[in-house]
Amino acid sequence: MSGYIEAQLIILCLSVIYAYAIFLPAASGQLNLGAAGFITLGAYTSGWLNASDGLGLPMALGIVLSMLFVGAIGFAISLPILRTRGVYMVLATFAFAEVVSGIAINMEFLGGAAGMPVDAHAPVEIVVAVAIAVVLFCFYFMSTRLGLALRSIHDDESVALLFGVNVRTARVVAFTVGGMLAGLGGAIYGHHYNYVEAQTFNVLLSIYILLYVLLGGTQTAWGPLVGAAFFTVLPEIFRQLAISMGSDWLADSRFIFFGMFIVLMMVVRPEGVVTRTMQDRCAGYLSGRRARAAAAGE
Amino acid sequence: MAGNVLAVAGLHKSFGGLKVIDDVSFGVERGSRTALIGPNGAGKTTIFNLLTGVYPVDAGTVVLAGSDITDIPSKDRVIHGMSRSFQNIRLMPHLSTVENVMLGQHARAHSLGNLLFPLGLISRNKWRAEAEAALENARLGTYPGEVVANLPYGVQKRIEVVRAMVSQPELLLLDEPAAGLNDVETRQLQELLEKVSESGVTILVVEHDMHFVRNLCDHVVVLNFGRKIFEGSPEEVHRSPVVLEAYLGTEESAPGEGAANAS
Amino acid sequence: MLLLQQLINGLMLGGLYVMVAVAFTLIIGMLNFLNFTIPALFMFAAMMMWATMTGNLPFGNDFLFAIFGEHNIWIAGAIVSIVSICLVSLIIERFTYRYMKAKYGDATEHALPLVSSLGFLIIFEHLVIGQWGSDPLQIESPFGDATFTIGTLIFSYPQVISLALSLAIVFLLSHVIRHTKLGRALRSIAERPDTATLMGVDVLRIVPVVYVITGLLCAISGILFTINYTSIDAYIGDTVATVAIAGMVLGGLGNVWGAVVGGLFVGILEVFSIYIVGADFVKVPIWGLLLLILVFKPTGLFGHTAIGKGKF
Numbered sequence: 001m002s003g004y005i006e007a008q009l010i011i012l013c014l015s016v017i018y019a020y021a022i023f024l025p026a027a028s029g030q031l032n033l034g035a036a037g038f039i040t041l042g043a044y045t046s047g048w049l050n051a052s053d054g055l056g057l058p059m060a061l062g063i064v065l066s067m068l069f070v071g072a073i074g075f076a077i078s079l080p081i082l083r084t085r086g087v088y089m090v091l092a093t094f095a096f097a098e099v100v101s102g103i104a105i106n107m108e109f110l111g112g113a114a115g116m117p118v119d120a121h122a123p124v125e126i127v128v129a130v131a132i133a134v135v136l137f138c139f140y141f142m143s144t145r146l147g148l149a150l151r152s153i154h155d156d157e158s159v160a161l162l163f164g165v166n167v168r169t170a171r172v173v174a175f176t177v178g179g180m181l182a183g184l185g186g187a188i189y190g191h192h193y194n195y196v197e198a199q200t201f202n203v204l205l206s207i208y209i210l211l212y213v214l215l216g217g218t219q220t221a222w223g224p225l226v227g228a229a230f231f232t233v234l235p236e237i238f239r240q241l242a243i244s245m246g247s248d249w250l251a252d253s254r255f256i257f258f259g260m261f262i263v264l265m266m267v268v269r270p271e272g273v274v275t276r277t278m279q280d281r282c283a284g285y286l287s288g289r290r291a292r293a294a295a296a297g298e
Numbered sequence: 299m300a301g302n303v304l305a306v307a308g309l310h311k312s313f314g315g316l317k318v319i320d321d322v323s324f325g326v327e328r329g330s331r332t333a334l335i336g337p338n339g340a341g342k343t344t345i346f347n348l349l350t351g352v353y354p355v356d357a358g359t360v361v362l363a364g365s366d367i368t369d370i371p372s373k374d375r376v377i378h379g380m381s382r383s384f385q386n387i388r389l390m391p392h393l394s395t396v397e398n399v400m401l402g403q404h405a406r407a408h409s410l411g412n413l414l415f416p417l418g419l420i421s422r423n424k425w426r427a428e429a430e431a432a433l434e435n436a437r438l439g440t441y442p443g444e445v446v447a448n449l450p451y452g453v454q455k456r457i458e459v460v461r462a463m464v465s466q467p468e469l470l471l472l473d474e475p476a477a478g479l480n481d482v483e484t485r486q487l488q489e490l491l492e493k494v495s496e497s498g499v500t501i502l503v504v505e506h507d508m509h510f511v512r513n514l515c516d517h518v519v520v521l522n523f524g525r526k527i528f529e530g531s532p533e534e535v536h537r538s539p540v541v542l543e544a545y546l547g548t549e550e551s552a553p554g555e556g557a558a559n560a561s
Numbered sequence: 562m563l564l565l566q567q568l569i570n571g572l573m574l575g576g577l578y579v580m581v582a583v584a585f586t587l588i589i590g591m592l593n594f595l596n597f598t599i600p601a602l603f604m605f606a607a608m609m610m611w612a613t614m615t616g617n618l619p620f621g622n623d624f625l626f627a628i629f630g631e632h633n634i635w636i637a638g639a640i641v642s643i644v645s646i647c648l649v650s651l652i653i654e655r656f657t658y659r660y661m662k663a664k665y666g667d668a669t670e671h672a673l674p675l676v677s678s679l680g681f682l683i684i685f686e687h688l689v690i691g692q693w694g695s696d697p698l699q700i701e702s703p704f705g706d707a708t709f710t711i712g713t714l715i716f717s718y719p720q721v722i723s724l725a726l727s728l729a730i731v732f733l734l735s736h737v738i739r740h741t742k743l744g745r746a747l748r749s750i751a752e753r754p755d756t757a758t759l760m761g762v763d764v765l766r767i768v769p770v771v772y773v774i775t776g777l778l779c780a781i782s783g784i785l786f787t788i789n790y791t792s793i794d795a796y797i798g799d800t801v802a803t804v805a806i807a808g809m810v811l812g813g814l815g816n817v818w819g820a821v822v823g824g825l826f827v828g829i830l831e832v833f834s835i836y837i838v839g840a841d842f843v844k845v846p847i848w849g850l851l852l853l854i855l856v857f858k859p860t861g862l863f864g865h866t867a868i869g870k871g872k873f
Contacts, residue, residue, distance in 0.1 A: 031672055080856040087595050088859050090675070091810060095852040098803075102844030143418030145400075145407055145425075148393070152401050155390035162350060163465065164376040164405030203799065207597075207679055214676050219392045255687040262680030263656050270673045276392050280443040 006124050008236055013131035014189055015232045018205075019212040019224035020138045021182035024174045026210075026218045027142065028150035029157075030082070034093030035209040036201040037100035038179045041070045042186030043196040044110050047118040050191070059120035063187045067180045074179025078172045097206055104198040115197030122191035130188050134181055135225055141177070142221040150174050154218070215265055217272025220279045227273065231258065302361075303328045303379075303469050303500045304349075309358035311348060311524075318344050320524040322358075326469065326517075331491075331501045333511040335535075336521035337545055342504045343385070345521070346473055350382055351375050363468050376405040379468035383458040383475060387451070395441045395449075395457060399429040402464035429464060436460045436490050452483025456490055463494060470494060472503040476510040488514055512536070520544065566714055567836050568829060573717075575828020576724035577789070580782035581805035582812070582820035583731055584775040590815025591751045591771050597678040598653050599805075601685035602776055604798030605649065606642045606783030608689050611793055613638035614700050619692060635703040635788065643780045650776030653681055654769045682798075689795045697794045700787060723785035730781065731821055734774065738817070747771065751815075804831065810851045813861020823861070 018035055025032045048054040049062035057065070077096055084092050105113050141147055149170050152160040161167050190196045208231075216227020235254045242250035265272075302325035311319040319341050326332045334342050347353050349360060351372030360368045363379050370378065381402070389398050400417065403425055407413070417425055430440055436456055441449060446457070455475060462470055475491070476484050484507075491514055495501055505511050511518065512532045520528040520535060522544040528535060535541050581603055588596040612618045613625060614634050618641070625637040657674040707718040738744040746767050749757040758764050786801070787793055808827040812819020827847070834843035854861065 031675075080852075083856055084859065087589055087593065087814065088855050090595055091806070091814075092852055092855040094806075095810075095848045095855060098848035099845055099852060102842070102848060106842055106845065140416050140419065143416040144414050145404065145417055146413045148397060148400060148417065149404060149413075151393060151397075152390050155392050156388055158352075159384070159388045159390070160401070161373045162376065162382065163401050163461075164373055164408060165401075166373065166408070203803065207682075211676060211679060214672055249691070252691055253687065256684050256691070259680045259682075259684030259687065262683070263677050266673050266677040266680070267656060276394065277443055277445050280394060284443050 008233070010124060010127055010192060012229060012232050013127045014185055014192075015209070015212060015228040016131050016225060017134045017185035017188065018182060018209045019216070019228040020134050021178045021180075021185060022209050023138065023213045023216075023218065023221075023224040024141070024150075024178035024181070025171070026213050027147070027154060028171055028174045029154040030171060030175060031086075031090050031210065032093045032175070032178065033090045033203075033206050033210055034095075034097040034100075035182050036203065036206040037093075037097030038070055038074065038182030039186035039189065039205070040097075040100050040104050040196075040198055040201045041073060042066050042183030043118075043190035043201070044104055044107075044116065044186075044198075045069050045183070046187035047116055047190045047196050048110065050118065050120050051116075052119065059122065059191055062120075063184065063191070066187045067184050070183025070186075071176055071180035074183075075172065075176040078175040078179075082168070082171050082175060094203070094206070097201075097203070101198050101201065111196075113198070115195055115199075118190040118194045118196060120191055121194055122188055124192075127188055127192055130184065134184070138181075138224075139221045146170065146173065151219070211262065215262065215272055217274040219271065219276040220274050222274040222279060223272055230273065301328055302326060303363055304502065305359075305361040306345075306349070307359050307361075309345070309348060309360070310356040311344060311353065312356055318524050319348065322521070322524070322526050324519045324526060324529060326500055326502050328468075328500055329495070329498060330517050331495050331503070331515045332517045332519065333515040333532075334502065334504045334519050334521065335506075335508070335511060336527075339523075340521040341524040342521055343473065344524075346382070346471060346504055349471060350380065376465050376467070379466075380471065381462040381465045381467035381469075382471035383455070383462050383473060385473040385477060387454045387458060389446045389454055389457060389461070391445065391447045393446065395433065395438075395444070395446055396426060396429050398446060398457060399432060399461050399464055400425055402461040403429070405465050432460050432464050433457070435493070437486070450483075452479050452486060455479065455483070455487055459487070459490055459494070463499070467499060469500045469502060472501065472505075474504055474506060476505060476507045484510060567832050569714060569716065571829030571832035572825060573720040573724055573789070573828070574832055575808075575825035576720075576727045577782050577786050578801065578805045578808050578828050579731060579821050579824035580727050580778040581801055582808040582824040583734070583817055584778040584782075585802075585806060585809045586812070586815055586817060586820040587771060587775055587778075589809075590817075591747060592658055592674070592768065594657075594674045594678075596657075596775070597675065597802075598657070598681045598685075599775065599779055600798030600802035601682045602646055602649065602779035602798070603783045603786075603801055604689065604793075604795060605685055606646050606780040607787045607793045607797055608693065608698075608795075609642040609645050610635075610638040610784050610787040611698050611700050612693070613641045614703075615698075617693065632703070638787075639784050642784050643777065646776045646780035646783075647773055649685075650772040651769055653678070654772040657681075658768050658772075686795055686798075693795070695795045697792050700791050702788060702791050704788070717789075719785075719788050723789060726785070727782065728821070730778070731817065734778075735817055743767075743770065804828075807847060807851055810854055811862055813863055814859070816861055816863060819861050819863045822863075 018039065021038065022032050022035050046062045046066035049057045049065055050059055081089065081092050081096070104110060110116050149160065149165045152165060153167055153170060157167055186201070212227040212231055213224050215231065216225070217223035235258055238254045238257065239251045242254070304326040306325070307323045309319050309322045322345065334345060336342050344353070348355050351370065355368060358368070359366055362375070365378055367375055367378050367380070390401065393401065407425065415423070417423060433440055436459070438453060438456055438460065446454065449457070459472070459475070475487055479487060488510070491501060503511070503515065515532060518530060518532055518535045519526060520541050527544055528538050528541050530538070581599060584599050585596065588594065588599070613622055616622055616626065622637070626634060629637045657677040702719070704719050708715050709718065710716070738747055746757070746762045749760060749762050750764055750767055786797070804827050805824060808823035809820045810823070811826060812821070812823035830843065830847065
């Protein structure tokens, strides 16, 4: 695998992990613009747990512990944050991320503004494996009755309540598990690049992740996968094409097209690329073809 | 006499000093098909919202199947055996038909094992099978790949009834089920509700359409201006001068006279 | 005396934040979404100002120098900036508010214009970066360092004028909202867009007005920022907007005068914190405080009711 492809693959895998972290609350109708906060927490915690002047734990244990830690923080802040709705929740999660980044920059033992080197290295295989595991987990999670309850809350909270869904608990679970996944993503980031710097996990990152999720679609577990893949791979392909055509201007303008695409998406298909109906129809088509193939085989 | 599934006693509710429900008491007999009728603004929908716990009551008690549910939060009422449909259809737009019905099972399946069971991945499971059977029993399809909101109105109404039924309630509350349906759809709905009733579930329905009520129900409670003014069989209601006046007199008579009829 | 001087500097900086905070609060109060094109508009206005004053407009601006002369070119800059922002605001309106409704309404419906506005933020930032790069750009202040002193306190003329101007503009805006026919239409949309339509308010004609007003606020604030601080870059909008959002939250979402007080407050706080402890450290208490306000007192410090109700 060439270095370039590998670098792109890593970016894709990290984006997928982050996207699923934000997807879980979004599937129940909660917009979380604080992804960067959870990622920062995960990256610094696992880095510090692993560092020789930290606790010196093995990488895997450090990652698991940091996930649990970030999950605990997510749980603690979910209780107040989930009291807020709509614009208020967007702002509250945004504020949370700013607090975390402010703390990380001011912690001298975490390297402060200069950033923190991370000892153990997570090779590309681990990054890919973790991303696949996260995708599988989220597919499982959304297929459970809990997932069904989350999707019901997204559509009509009061009706879900009348059918016995414990709305508050379900939202807390989605937010907390989402936080854990973002923490995992941060930990993997730190261990792969062997360096963490709070400034890289800024508002723009949170915004991009939220965009992946909303553009991919929040109705099915395919949404974030498609969204993250689409919006990390496509601009890159575009850039390569433009360079091979010898137009640097076109290569640099890929983000402008990306922005235009977002605006147009909201006009023509606001529910995101993948919808539940689309998934049903694809599944119906596939199972229909299988049935036809079986019939032909007889 | 099988006794009452639902007993409402001395119910009061005011909104900002305006008495909307004033000392209403009635019982719904087990296995009956009871209707709650009354002119516009009589307080029918408010009673519904009090029964389902959307609003807290000011005074009075609501007893469902022997347990007092007056102060129980609305999410727990379904566990006590109460389920409802809505006047404006409130199916989940981004869930499939079967998933909508499966939401109705939630109150029976809230153990951790059931919550974490991957319904969507294992396509042959008892919950899905049950939901599909319930739809088939109501002569409905599963409509895969269809947006629920795009289904015909009558079909959506019946899906709502099926969704409420899979929670296995003792009492099914229906809020104006026939509103907005054409004749064919009304007949299909009535068939379904008769089937529901035969399976032993008690039905309490709020309805404007007297024709529908007379065809379906065996007992009628009449409200006017937040008070119960009459209770009896559909024939008795039809003959009752008090009810007749309430329906005809709403335009001429002042609220005070209407309330006086109740005594 | 040094502290008092810092207080004055903070007020001046806050004056610029005020207009951006009011722009945010107007859109949230009227249309109920967080408009991320505001940082883009601010940055774009500042950039147009810079480009006109330094002769970097892509279509060439020699004729502007010919008309206004070297000395008054800042007037041309302001005009170019304001006109272009008004046009851009109308384009943005066409693609955000109009498409607010999802096909089947749900909890994340309000995310649609938010996402479109993020799209515009990306477009504008990269347009500017593509044209002029992402490095800091400088202008020469058209007023030099014109100052006057009261006692030992130093006031710079452009700063005092911009503070006065921004307060005057907000006052005018608040007057328009309270007392004119346009204001009545705006308030009715803020309360309930559906009812407003029934009452004969042409929502699709009023909403562009809201966008142009917010655009103007951003433009004026961007222009004043450029003149006062003379150094800008493609990300200046994000930096300023983040602080302005803090000011808005402090004053309560949808509350115009709350945004004024909040904006001035965060300006003062920023200057003091840089002076005393350094800029990074102050992030924690500020955003922590905002988090608490959002969760426990979402109406802000001045205790108005929910969005759309009695906030002007």
